[in-house]
Amino acid sequence: MTRFFGPGLPYADIGDLKGVLITIEGTDGVGRSTQIVRLKQWLEVQGYGVIDTGWTRSELMSETIMAAKAGHTLNQLTFTLLYATDFADRLEKAIIPALRSGFVVLADRYVFTAFARSVVRGADPRWIRNVFGFALAPDMTLYLKIDVDTLMPRLLRNRRVDFWEAGMDMHLHTDLYESARRYQWRLIREYNRMSRQYGFTAVDAALDPEEIQARIRRKVQGLLEERRMQTLTDNLEALRPLLFEEAPAPAARGGRGAAATRPAGTQHGVPATAHQAVLVPAPRRRGDRPDA
Protein backbone atom coordinates (compact mmCIF):
# COMPACT_ATOMS: atom_id res chain seq x y z
CA MET A 1 0.00 0.00 0.00
CA THR A 2 3.04 2.26 0.10
CA ARG A 3 2.36 4.99 -2.40
CA PHE A 4 4.16 8.29 -2.63
CA PHE A 5 3.33 11.39 -4.61
CA GLY A 6 6.83 11.38 -6.11
CA PRO A 7 10.21 9.77 -5.38
CA GLY A 8 9.33 9.40 -1.70
CA LEU A 9 12.06 8.89 0.90
CA PRO A 10 14.72 6.80 -0.89
CA TYR A 11 17.08 6.62 2.12
CA ALA A 12 14.44 5.44 4.59
CA ASP A 13 13.22 1.92 5.14
CA ILE A 14 9.49 2.51 5.21
CA GLY A 15 8.68 -1.14 5.75
CA ASP A 16 5.13 -2.43 5.77
CA LEU A 17 2.65 0.27 6.71
CA LYS A 18 -0.23 -1.56 8.33
CA GLY A 19 -2.11 1.52 9.47
CA VAL A 20 -4.56 3.74 7.64
CA LEU A 21 -3.92 7.36 6.74
CA ILE A 22 -7.01 9.56 6.62
CA THR A 23 -6.65 13.24 5.90
CA ILE A 24 -9.25 15.95 6.43
CA GLU A 25 -9.08 18.89 4.08
CA GLY A 26 -11.08 22.04 3.66
CA THR A 27 -10.56 25.75 4.03
CA ASP A 28 -10.24 27.84 7.21
CA GLY A 29 -13.21 27.79 9.59
CA VAL A 30 -14.99 24.95 7.83
CA GLY A 31 -15.11 22.78 10.97
CA ARG A 32 -12.31 20.26 10.44
CA SER A 33 -11.06 20.07 14.02
CA THR A 34 -14.53 19.58 15.52
CA GLN A 35 -15.10 16.66 13.18
CA ILE A 36 -11.70 15.14 13.89
CA VAL A 37 -12.20 15.17 17.67
CA ARG A 38 -15.48 13.29 17.31
CA LEU A 39 -14.18 10.89 14.69
CA LYS A 40 -11.22 10.04 16.89
CA GLN A 41 -13.45 9.28 19.88
CA TRP A 42 -15.70 7.10 17.77
CA LEU A 43 -12.77 5.12 16.34
CA GLU A 44 -11.23 4.63 19.78
CA VAL A 45 -14.52 3.32 21.18
CA GLN A 46 -14.40 0.74 18.41
CA GLY A 47 -10.90 -0.25 19.52
CA TYR A 48 -8.76 1.43 16.90
CA GLY A 49 -5.50 3.08 17.94
CA VAL A 50 -5.69 6.64 16.65
CA ILE A 51 -3.20 9.47 16.47
CA ASP A 52 -3.98 12.88 15.10
CA THR A 53 -1.57 15.34 13.60
CA GLY A 54 -2.11 18.85 12.35
CA TRP A 55 -0.57 21.52 10.21
CA THR A 56 2.44 23.35 11.78
CA ARG A 57 2.46 21.10 14.85
CA SER A 58 5.94 19.65 14.31
CA GLU A 59 8.53 19.62 17.07
CA LEU A 60 11.08 21.06 14.67
CA MET A 61 9.13 23.91 13.09
CA SER A 62 6.09 25.06 15.07
CA GLU A 63 7.86 27.88 16.92
CA THR A 64 9.65 29.07 13.81
CA ILE A 65 6.42 29.19 11.82
CA MET A 66 4.61 31.12 14.56
CA ALA A 67 7.43 33.65 14.73
CA ALA A 68 7.62 33.94 10.95
CA LYS A 69 3.88 34.54 10.64
CA ALA A 70 4.02 37.20 13.33
CA GLY A 71 6.45 39.25 11.26
CA HIS A 72 5.41 39.79 7.67
CA THR A 73 8.59 38.97 5.79
CA LEU A 74 7.31 35.72 4.30
CA ASN A 75 6.75 35.42 0.60
CA GLN A 76 5.17 32.61 -1.38
CA LEU A 77 8.44 30.67 -1.52
CA THR A 78 9.45 30.81 2.11
CA PHE A 79 5.84 30.32 3.20
CA THR A 80 5.63 27.08 1.19
CA LEU A 81 9.03 25.80 2.24
CA LEU A 82 8.39 26.38 5.95
CA TYR A 83 5.20 24.32 5.65
CA ALA A 84 7.02 21.63 3.68
CA THR A 85 9.66 21.34 6.38
CA ASP A 86 7.03 21.11 9.10
CA PHE A 87 5.19 18.48 7.10
CA ALA A 88 8.32 16.40 6.43
CA ASP A 89 9.18 16.40 10.13
CA ARG A 90 5.71 15.16 11.10
CA LEU A 91 5.64 12.63 8.26
CA GLU A 92 8.92 11.00 9.22
CA LYS A 93 8.72 11.37 12.98
CA ALA A 94 5.02 10.81 13.62
CA ILE A 95 2.90 9.66 10.69
CA ILE A 96 5.09 6.88 9.26
CA PRO A 97 6.03 5.35 12.64
CA ALA A 98 2.34 5.33 13.63
CA LEU A 99 1.30 3.72 10.35
CA ARG A 100 4.02 1.11 10.76
CA SER A 101 2.54 0.24 14.16
CA GLY A 102 -0.93 -0.11 12.71
CA PHE A 103 -2.53 3.13 13.92
CA VAL A 104 -5.24 5.06 12.19
CA VAL A 105 -3.67 8.46 11.52
CA LEU A 106 -6.02 11.44 11.24
CA ALA A 107 -4.28 14.38 9.61
CA ASP A 108 -5.87 17.80 10.00
CA ARG A 109 -4.85 19.27 6.61
CA TYR A 110 -2.37 17.58 4.32
CA VAL A 111 -0.25 18.48 1.28
CA PHE A 112 -3.36 19.75 -0.52
CA THR A 113 -3.54 22.73 1.82
CA ALA A 114 0.00 23.64 0.82
CA PHE A 115 -0.89 23.17 -2.85
CA ALA A 116 -3.95 25.42 -2.54
CA ARG A 117 -2.24 28.18 -0.58
CA SER A 118 0.81 28.26 -2.84
CA VAL A 119 -1.07 28.12 -6.11
CA VAL A 120 -3.41 30.97 -5.18
CA ARG A 121 -0.27 32.96 -4.38
CA GLY A 122 1.11 32.34 -7.83
CA ALA A 123 3.37 29.31 -7.38
CA ASP A 124 3.86 26.94 -10.29
CA PRO A 125 1.54 23.98 -9.55
CA ARG A 126 4.15 21.53 -10.83
CA TRP A 127 6.88 22.99 -8.64
CA ILE A 128 4.82 22.74 -5.46
CA ARG A 129 3.83 19.15 -6.29
CA ASN A 130 7.48 18.25 -6.86
CA VAL A 131 8.46 19.76 -3.53
CA PHE A 132 6.01 17.43 -1.78
CA GLY A 133 7.13 14.42 -3.81
CA PHE A 134 8.34 12.81 -0.57
CA ALA A 135 4.79 12.66 0.85
CA LEU A 136 2.75 9.50 1.32
CA ALA A 137 -0.50 9.42 -0.62
CA PRO A 138 -3.35 9.11 1.90
CA ASP A 139 -5.80 6.20 1.93
CA MET A 140 -8.68 8.65 2.06
CA THR A 141 -9.05 12.42 1.89
CA LEU A 142 -12.24 13.68 3.48
CA TYR A 143 -13.02 17.04 1.95
CA LEU A 144 -15.30 19.39 3.86
CA LYS A 145 -16.79 21.22 0.92
CA ILE A 146 -18.46 24.58 1.34
CA ASP A 147 -19.40 27.63 -0.72
CA VAL A 148 -17.89 30.97 0.19
CA ASP A 149 -21.16 32.64 1.27
CA THR A 150 -21.92 29.93 3.80
CA LEU A 151 -18.31 30.02 4.96
CA MET A 152 -17.93 33.73 5.64
CA PRO A 153 -20.24 34.08 8.70
CA ARG A 154 -18.76 30.88 10.07
CA LEU A 155 -15.23 32.16 9.66
CA LEU A 156 -16.16 35.32 11.55
CA ARG A 157 -18.38 33.82 14.23
CA ASN A 158 -15.89 32.09 16.52
CA ARG A 159 -12.87 34.38 16.59
CA ARG A 160 -11.33 37.25 14.72
CA VAL A 161 -10.05 36.50 11.28
CA ASP A 162 -6.27 36.74 11.21
CA PHE A 163 -4.05 38.38 8.63
CA TRP A 164 -3.22 35.14 6.81
CA GLU A 165 -6.74 33.66 6.78
CA ALA A 166 -7.85 36.88 5.17
CA GLY A 167 -5.03 36.59 2.63
CA MET A 168 -3.99 40.15 3.43
CA ASP A 169 -0.49 39.41 2.14
CA MET A 170 -2.01 39.10 -1.34
CA HIS A 171 -3.32 42.66 -1.37
CA LEU A 172 -6.62 41.64 -2.95
CA HIS A 173 -8.46 44.39 -1.09
CA THR A 174 -7.71 46.82 1.73
CA ASP A 175 -10.94 45.90 3.52
CA LEU A 176 -10.55 42.82 5.72
CA TYR A 177 -13.91 41.26 4.86
CA GLU A 178 -13.51 41.80 1.12
CA SER A 179 -9.97 40.47 1.18
CA ALA A 180 -10.97 37.38 3.18
CA ARG A 181 -13.91 36.65 0.90
CA ARG A 182 -11.84 36.90 -2.26
CA TYR A 183 -8.99 34.89 -0.80
CA GLN A 184 -11.27 32.13 0.51
CA TRP A 185 -13.12 32.03 -2.82
CA ARG A 186 -9.83 31.33 -4.57
CA LEU A 187 -8.79 28.69 -2.04
CA ILE A 188 -12.12 26.89 -2.37
CA ARG A 189 -11.84 26.91 -6.15
CA GLU A 190 -8.42 25.28 -5.84
CA TYR A 191 -9.70 22.63 -3.40
CA ASN A 192 -12.59 21.88 -5.75
CA ARG A 193 -10.19 21.33 -8.63
CA MET A 194 -8.02 19.03 -6.55
CA SER A 195 -11.08 17.16 -5.36
CA ARG A 196 -11.59 15.88 -8.90
CA GLN A 197 -7.92 15.46 -9.65
CA TYR A 198 -7.10 13.38 -6.58
CA GLY A 199 -10.49 11.82 -5.93
CA PHE A 200 -11.32 13.40 -2.59
CA THR A 201 -14.24 12.03 -0.60
CA ALA A 202 -16.35 15.16 -0.41
CA VAL A 203 -18.79 15.85 2.41
CA ASP A 204 -21.17 18.80 2.31
CA ALA A 205 -19.88 21.06 5.08
CA ALA A 206 -22.96 23.30 4.96
CA LEU A 207 -24.91 20.55 6.76
CA ASP A 208 -25.51 20.27 10.49
CA PRO A 209 -22.29 19.10 12.29
CA GLU A 210 -24.09 15.94 13.52
CA GLU A 211 -25.04 15.01 10.00
CA ILE A 212 -21.51 15.73 8.72
CA GLN A 213 -20.10 13.44 11.41
CA ALA A 214 -22.58 10.68 10.53
CA ARG A 215 -21.57 10.86 6.88
CA ILE A 216 -17.86 10.91 7.72
CA ARG A 217 -18.28 7.82 9.89
CA ARG A 218 -20.01 5.92 7.11
CA LYS A 219 -17.18 6.74 4.68
CA VAL A 220 -14.48 5.81 7.20
CA GLN A 221 -16.28 2.62 8.19
CA GLY A 222 -16.37 1.62 4.54
CA LEU A 223 -12.64 2.23 4.15
CA LEU A 224 -11.72 0.30 7.30
CA GLU A 225 -13.86 -2.69 6.30
CA GLU A 226 -12.29 -2.69 2.87
CA ARG A 227 -8.84 -2.63 4.45
CA ARG A 228 -9.76 -5.47 6.82
CA MET A 229 -10.92 -7.63 3.93
CA GLN A 230 -7.73 -6.79 2.04
CA THR A 231 -5.59 -7.79 5.03
CA LEU A 232 -7.47 -11.07 5.35
CA THR A 233 -6.97 -11.84 1.68
CA ASP A 234 -3.30 -10.91 1.88
CA ASN A 235 -2.78 -13.10 4.92
CA LEU A 236 -4.44 -16.03 3.20
CA GLU A 237 -2.26 -15.52 0.15
CA ALA A 238 0.83 -15.36 2.32
CA LEU A 239 -0.17 -18.55 4.12
CA ARG A 240 -1.02 -20.57 1.03
CA PRO A 241 2.54 -21.67 0.08
CA LEU A 242 3.19 -22.68 3.67
CA LEU A 243 0.06 -24.83 3.73
CA PHE A 244 0.91 -26.54 0.46
CA GLU A 245 4.55 -27.08 1.31
CA GLU A 246 3.64 -29.56 4.03
CA ALA A 247 0.79 -31.26 2.21
CA PRO A 248 2.43 -33.05 -0.76
CA ALA A 249 4.69 -35.43 1.20
CA PRO A 250 6.10 -38.32 -0.92
CA ALA A 251 3.52 -40.72 0.49
CA ALA A 252 0.58 -38.39 -0.09
CA ARG A 253 -1.93 -39.64 -2.59
CA GLY A 254 -2.41 -37.68 -5.78
CA GLY A 255 -0.07 -34.84 -4.69
CA ARG A 256 -1.86 -31.56 -5.27
CA GLY A 257 1.12 -29.98 -6.97
CA ALA A 258 -0.61 -26.62 -6.94
CA ALA A 259 1.84 -24.81 -4.70
CA ALA A 260 2.54 -22.10 -7.24
CA THR A 261 -0.98 -20.91 -7.91
CA ARG A 262 -0.61 -17.48 -6.39
CA PRO A 263 -2.16 -14.96 -8.74
CA ALA A 264 0.27 -13.11 -10.95
CA GLY A 265 1.28 -9.66 -9.79
CA THR A 266 1.45 -10.48 -6.11
CA GLN A 267 4.50 -11.17 -4.07
CA HIS A 268 4.40 -12.51 -0.53
CA GLY A 269 0.74 -11.68 -0.48
CA VAL A 270 1.23 -7.98 -1.09
CA PRO A 271 -0.62 -6.66 -4.13
CA ALA A 272 1.63 -4.96 -6.64
CA THR A 273 -0.16 -1.64 -6.64
CA ALA A 274 2.66 0.73 -5.75
CA HIS A 275 2.18 3.06 -8.65
CA GLN A 276 2.92 6.69 -8.13
CA ALA A 277 0.02 9.06 -8.03
CA VAL A 278 -0.39 11.15 -11.15
CA LEU A 279 0.32 14.79 -10.47
CA VAL A 280 -0.85 16.73 -13.45
CA PRO A 281 -2.71 19.94 -12.63
CA ALA A 282 -6.34 19.70 -13.63
CA PRO A 283 -7.89 22.08 -16.13
CA ARG A 284 -10.27 24.76 -14.88
CA ARG A 285 -13.97 24.05 -14.83
CA ARG A 286 -16.98 26.18 -14.16
CA GLY A 287 -18.21 23.78 -11.49
CA ASP A 288 -15.18 24.67 -9.34
CA ARG A 289 -16.50 28.14 -8.69
CA PRO A 290 -17.04 28.38 -4.92
CA ASP A 291 -20.11 30.58 -5.30
CA ALA A 292 -21.75 28.37 -7.93
Added chain:
Amino acid sequence: MSRTRSATTRKGRAASRTRPRGRLIVVEGIDGSGKSTQIQLLHKWLEARGIEVVFTEWNSSDLVRQATKRGKKKNLLTPTTFSLLHATDFADRLTYNIVPYLKAGITVLADRYIYTAFARDTARGVDPQWVRDLYAFARKPDAAFYFRVPIEVAVGRLLGSRAKIKFYEAGMDLGLSADPVESFRLFQGRVIDEYDRLTGEYGFRVIDGTKSIDTQQRQVRDLVRRLYDEQAQEAS
Protein backbone atom coordinates in the same frame (compact mmCIF):
# COMPACT_ATOMS: atom_id res chain seq x y z
CA MET B 1 14.87 44.11 -27.20
CA SER B 2 15.22 47.14 -29.48
CA ARG B 3 11.47 47.66 -29.36
CA THR B 4 11.50 47.86 -25.57
CA ARG B 5 14.43 50.22 -25.64
CA SER B 6 12.79 52.61 -28.04
CA ALA B 7 9.73 52.70 -25.80
CA THR B 8 11.70 53.78 -22.73
CA THR B 9 12.08 57.42 -21.81
CA ARG B 10 15.33 59.31 -22.02
CA LYS B 11 15.54 59.22 -18.24
CA GLY B 12 15.11 55.41 -18.30
CA ARG B 13 17.93 55.03 -20.81
CA ALA B 14 20.23 57.17 -18.72
CA ALA B 15 19.46 55.10 -15.65
CA SER B 16 20.17 51.81 -17.40
CA ARG B 17 23.47 53.16 -18.70
CA THR B 18 24.72 54.19 -15.30
CA ARG B 19 23.41 51.02 -13.68
CA PRO B 20 25.37 47.96 -14.83
CA ARG B 21 23.91 44.50 -14.40
CA GLY B 22 24.83 42.91 -11.06
CA ARG B 23 26.89 39.76 -11.29
CA LEU B 24 26.25 36.64 -9.24
CA ILE B 25 29.46 34.78 -8.48
CA VAL B 26 29.42 31.65 -6.31
CA VAL B 27 32.05 29.36 -4.82
CA GLU B 28 31.61 25.68 -4.09
CA GLY B 29 33.71 22.95 -2.52
CA ILE B 30 33.87 20.80 0.60
CA ASP B 31 34.89 22.10 4.01
CA GLY B 32 38.62 22.68 3.98
CA SER B 33 38.78 23.26 0.23
CA GLY B 34 39.83 26.88 0.72
CA LYS B 35 36.83 28.41 -1.06
CA SER B 36 36.06 30.92 1.73
CA THR B 37 39.62 32.29 1.65
CA GLN B 38 39.36 32.68 -2.11
CA ILE B 39 36.02 34.48 -2.06
CA GLN B 40 37.31 36.92 0.57
CA LEU B 41 40.30 37.75 -1.61
CA LEU B 42 38.02 38.20 -4.61
CA HIS B 43 35.79 40.49 -2.55
CA LYS B 44 38.78 42.73 -1.66
CA TRP B 45 39.94 42.89 -5.25
CA LEU B 46 36.52 43.77 -6.69
CA GLU B 47 36.07 46.55 -4.15
CA ALA B 48 39.53 47.88 -4.90
CA ARG B 49 38.44 48.07 -8.55
CA GLY B 50 35.46 50.19 -7.52
CA ILE B 51 32.85 47.49 -7.98
CA GLU B 52 30.11 47.44 -5.37
CA VAL B 53 29.84 43.98 -3.79
CA VAL B 54 27.71 42.23 -1.19
CA PHE B 55 28.43 38.85 0.37
CA THR B 56 26.02 36.11 1.41
CA GLU B 57 26.69 32.82 3.06
CA TRP B 58 24.94 29.45 3.02
CA ASN B 59 22.62 28.80 5.96
CA SER B 60 22.74 32.29 7.42
CA SER B 61 19.19 33.70 7.34
CA ASP B 62 17.37 34.59 10.53
CA LEU B 63 14.18 32.89 9.36
CA VAL B 64 15.19 29.30 10.12
CA ARG B 65 18.17 29.89 12.41
CA GLN B 66 16.31 28.76 15.54
CA ALA B 67 14.83 25.66 13.89
CA THR B 68 18.17 24.63 12.39
CA LYS B 69 19.96 25.12 15.69
CA ARG B 70 17.31 23.17 17.55
CA GLY B 71 17.24 20.42 14.93
CA LYS B 72 21.00 20.01 15.03
CA LYS B 73 21.29 20.20 18.79
CA LYS B 74 18.56 17.66 19.46
CA ASN B 75 19.50 15.56 16.45
CA LEU B 76 15.99 15.83 15.00
CA LEU B 77 16.97 16.25 11.37
CA THR B 78 16.35 13.69 8.65
CA PRO B 79 17.88 14.05 5.16
CA THR B 80 14.58 15.53 3.93
CA THR B 81 14.08 18.07 6.74
CA PHE B 82 17.78 18.96 6.56
CA SER B 83 17.34 19.63 2.86
CA LEU B 84 14.10 21.61 3.24
CA LEU B 85 15.48 23.81 6.03
CA HIS B 86 18.40 24.78 3.83
CA ALA B 87 16.06 25.44 0.90
CA THR B 88 13.98 27.73 3.13
CA ASP B 89 17.11 29.55 4.23
CA PHE B 90 18.16 29.92 0.60
CA ALA B 91 14.74 31.16 -0.54
CA ASP B 92 14.79 33.82 2.18
CA ARG B 93 18.28 34.98 1.25
CA LEU B 94 17.46 34.90 -2.46
CA THR B 95 14.51 37.20 -1.78
CA TYR B 96 16.23 39.65 0.55
CA ASN B 97 20.00 39.30 0.08
CA ILE B 98 20.52 38.35 -3.56
CA VAL B 99 17.87 39.32 -6.13
CA PRO B 100 17.32 42.97 -5.10
CA TYR B 101 21.08 43.64 -5.16
CA LEU B 102 21.50 42.12 -8.60
CA LYS B 103 18.62 44.24 -9.84
CA ALA B 104 20.29 47.33 -8.40
CA GLY B 105 23.46 46.49 -10.31
CA ILE B 106 25.43 45.28 -7.30
CA THR B 107 27.61 42.18 -7.53
CA VAL B 108 26.69 39.34 -5.18
CA LEU B 109 29.29 36.89 -3.92
CA ALA B 110 27.86 33.70 -2.45
CA ASP B 111 29.84 31.29 -0.31
CA ARG B 112 28.06 28.06 -1.33
CA TYR B 113 25.01 28.03 -3.57
CA ILE B 114 22.37 25.50 -4.65
CA TYR B 115 25.07 23.03 -5.77
CA THR B 116 25.98 22.52 -2.11
CA ALA B 117 22.44 21.21 -1.60
CA PHE B 118 22.60 19.05 -4.73
CA ALA B 119 25.89 17.48 -3.62
CA ARG B 120 25.29 17.11 0.10
CA ASP B 121 21.63 16.16 0.11
CA THR B 122 22.17 13.57 -2.59
CA ALA B 123 25.13 12.20 -0.60
CA ARG B 124 22.67 11.96 2.34
CA GLY B 125 20.31 9.89 0.22
CA VAL B 126 17.54 12.16 -1.04
CA ASP B 127 16.43 11.74 -4.63
CA PRO B 128 18.80 13.70 -6.94
CA GLN B 129 16.00 14.97 -9.19
CA TRP B 130 13.84 15.93 -6.23
CA VAL B 131 16.45 18.29 -4.80
CA ARG B 132 17.06 19.85 -8.25
CA ASP B 133 13.33 20.44 -8.69
CA LEU B 134 13.13 21.88 -5.18
CA TYR B 135 15.56 24.67 -6.15
CA ALA B 136 13.93 25.38 -9.52
CA PHE B 137 13.22 28.94 -8.31
CA ALA B 138 16.94 29.78 -7.96
CA ARG B 139 18.80 32.17 -10.21
CA LYS B 140 21.58 30.83 -12.40
CA PRO B 141 24.92 32.33 -11.35
CA ASP B 142 27.18 34.15 -13.82
CA ALA B 143 30.08 32.03 -12.61
CA ALA B 144 30.37 29.04 -10.29
CA PHE B 145 33.87 28.20 -9.06
CA TYR B 146 34.51 24.73 -7.71
CA PHE B 147 37.58 24.33 -5.52
CA ARG B 148 38.59 20.74 -5.89
CA VAL B 149 40.81 19.07 -3.31
CA PRO B 150 41.50 15.41 -2.48
CA ILE B 151 39.79 14.37 0.73
CA GLU B 152 43.09 13.95 2.61
CA VAL B 153 44.07 17.56 1.93
CA ALA B 154 40.75 18.80 3.34
CA VAL B 155 41.06 16.58 6.41
CA GLY B 156 44.61 17.78 6.99
CA ARG B 157 43.58 21.44 6.79
CA LEU B 158 40.62 20.99 9.12
CA LEU B 159 42.57 19.07 11.74
CA GLY B 160 45.30 21.69 11.54
CA SER B 161 42.94 24.65 12.04
CA ARG B 162 40.07 23.79 14.32
CA ALA B 163 40.04 21.01 16.89
CA LYS B 164 36.59 19.59 16.21
CA ILE B 165 34.90 18.49 12.99
CA LYS B 166 31.22 19.42 12.97
CA PHE B 167 28.62 16.67 13.38
CA TYR B 168 26.59 17.24 10.20
CA GLU B 169 29.64 18.28 8.16
CA ALA B 170 31.04 14.85 8.97
CA GLY B 171 27.74 13.21 8.04
CA MET B 172 27.60 11.71 11.54
CA ASP B 173 23.79 11.58 11.21
CA LEU B 174 24.23 8.83 8.62
CA GLY B 175 26.02 6.47 10.99
CA LEU B 176 28.87 5.76 8.55
CA SER B 177 31.45 5.61 11.32
CA ALA B 178 31.56 6.39 15.04
CA ASP B 179 34.88 8.19 14.51
CA PRO B 180 34.25 11.79 13.36
CA VAL B 181 37.37 11.98 11.20
CA GLU B 182 36.62 8.69 9.50
CA SER B 183 32.98 9.67 9.04
CA PHE B 184 34.06 13.00 7.53
CA ARG B 185 36.33 11.15 5.12
CA LEU B 186 33.57 8.81 4.00
CA PHE B 187 30.81 11.39 3.79
CA GLN B 188 32.80 14.21 2.17
CA GLY B 189 34.24 11.63 -0.21
CA ARG B 190 30.68 11.05 -1.42
CA VAL B 191 30.13 14.81 -1.63
CA ILE B 192 33.23 15.13 -3.84
CA ASP B 193 31.83 12.42 -6.13
CA GLU B 194 28.60 14.42 -6.41
CA TYR B 195 30.47 17.67 -7.12
CA ASP B 196 32.38 15.89 -9.87
CA ARG B 197 29.08 14.84 -11.40
CA LEU B 198 27.73 18.39 -11.13
CA THR B 199 30.82 19.90 -12.76
CA GLY B 200 29.79 18.81 -16.23
CA GLU B 201 26.08 19.24 -15.63
CA TYR B 202 26.38 22.90 -14.60
CA GLY B 203 29.67 23.98 -16.17
CA PHE B 204 31.66 24.71 -13.01
CA ARG B 205 34.99 26.49 -13.40
CA VAL B 206 37.20 24.05 -11.59
CA ILE B 207 40.12 25.42 -9.59
CA ASP B 208 42.79 23.08 -8.26
CA GLY B 209 42.55 23.72 -4.53
CA THR B 210 45.97 22.17 -3.84
CA LYS B 211 47.76 25.01 -5.66
CA SER B 212 49.07 28.00 -3.70
CA ILE B 213 46.52 30.57 -2.53
CA ASP B 214 47.79 33.31 -4.83
CA THR B 215 47.93 31.00 -7.87
CA GLN B 216 44.29 30.05 -7.33
CA GLN B 217 43.29 33.66 -6.82
CA ARG B 218 45.00 34.69 -10.05
CA GLN B 219 42.94 32.12 -11.96
CA VAL B 220 39.75 33.29 -10.27
CA ARG B 221 40.46 36.96 -11.02
CA ASP B 222 41.27 36.22 -14.67
CA LEU B 223 37.89 34.60 -15.11
CA VAL B 224 36.00 37.25 -13.17
CA ARG B 225 37.70 40.06 -15.09
CA ARG B 226 36.33 38.52 -18.27
CA LEU B 227 32.79 38.62 -16.82
CA TYR B 228 33.06 42.37 -16.44
CA ASP B 229 34.79 42.84 -19.80
CA GLU B 230 31.90 41.05 -21.51
CA GLN B 231 29.58 43.44 -19.78
CA ALA B 232 31.57 46.46 -20.89
CA GLN B 233 31.28 45.18 -24.47
CA GLU B 234 27.54 44.71 -24.11
CA ALA B 235 27.15 48.28 -22.91
CA SER B 236 29.19 49.84 -25.72
